[in-house]
Amino acid sequence: MPEGHSVHRLARQFADVLVGERLAVSSPQGRFAQGAALLDGHVLTGSVAHGKHLFLGFGHGLVLHVHLGLYGAWDFGGDAGFRGASSIGAPRKIGEREVYGDDAGPDAVYAGPPEPVGAVRVRLAGGHGWADLRGATTCETLTRAEADAVAARLGPDPLRNLPGDREGFIAALAKKRTPLATLLMDQKVIAGVGNVYRAELLFRQRLDPWLPGSVLPAESAGLLWDDTVATMSDGVRDGRIITTPPHYWTRLREAGAGEAGTLREPEDAHFVYRRHGLDCRDCGTAVALTEHAARKLYWCPGCQRS
Structure with missing residues (x-):
């Protein structure tokens, strides 16, 4: 499932390429025909992400609300002035890359969008x-x-990081005896974190996934929030989830894995996610995998002990 950084990139891309324009809104697939008719012909005035939810506001007061879920994705295209990813969302390939199309030449003539391909729920x-x-x-x-x-x-x-958000997150954890691995995936506790960030953030903070939120000291909860803000902000900038600092890439180069500063993928991008059975990058313990709340949970039994 696309995590919060992808949805924030979507909001930014809509702001760059479509906000301020009067849009033709349709549902080639037909499933969203009534909703599209309510938006058709109106000006897109804003795009906002909150967690995994995208809100596109129109000038007459209505909002297109989208949650991509496991399989949703937006495809984009346009004239020579279009800049950005040509596809953002799921299904994600290993490595969390977005798809970029070839830039149109300066003399290209924009003749409108192509014929819809596949089940297009809505076209703007x-x-x-x-x-x-x-x-x-x-x-x-x-x-x-x-x-x-x-x-x-x-x-x-954490990608909005409004005043009071940090304190609200700390307070929410303090009230819960639920394991941290569950709480970080609870969108009512923190919005936008998914399975990849959950595993990586708990490792980066050396937190036991099964530690109850109420047991975590407030200072540690604050550091977890701060690291979430920083790491997910990197994801917005990079367009993919990379949680290993560059000095880990250099270590891999010294082991004969590539040039310094060059990130192979997906092997070098994460500490524990999808690395079960491999040695922990820090302590050498085999990375573990289990099912937790119907999702795969990765962690290092050596580094992440209470």
Whole structure:
């Protein structure tokens, strides 16, 4: 499932290429025909991400709310002025790369979006570009009040990091005897963290996945929040999840794995995620894997002990 950094990149890309344009909104697949009709012909005025939720606001007060879920993805394209990824979302290939198309030449003539391919739930088309949505779990047209109610049910988003968010996260953990591995995936506790960031952040902070939130000292909870903000912000910048600092890549170069500063993928990007059975990068203990709350949990039994 695309994690919060991907949805924030989506919001930024919409702001760059479609906000301010009057859009033709349609549902080639047909499943979103009524919702699309409510948005068709109106100006896109803003794009906001909160956790894994994307909110596209239109000038007449309605909002397109999208949650990509496991399989959702947006495809983009346009004229020579279009810049950005041509595809953001799931299904994700190993390595968390986004897909970039070839830039149109300076003399290219934009003739509008291509014919829809596959089950396009909704198409947004402006004068210079277009965006197609496929496979999303949620795609709905809401009033502003309804969209605000959706956001209100979510926990603080580390990529927004608003005043009081850090304190709210610390307080939420202190009230729960639930394991940290569960709490980091609870979107009402912290919005945007998924399975990759969950495993990597717990390792980076050397936290036992089964430690109850109420047992974690407030100082440690604050450091966990701070690392989440920093690491996910890197994901927004890079367009992929990389949690290993560069000196780990140099260590791999010294072992004959590549040039200094060059990140092979996916082997070098993570500490524990999808590395079960391999040696921990720090202590040499075999990385463990188990099922936890119907998701795969990766951790190092040597580094992550209470």
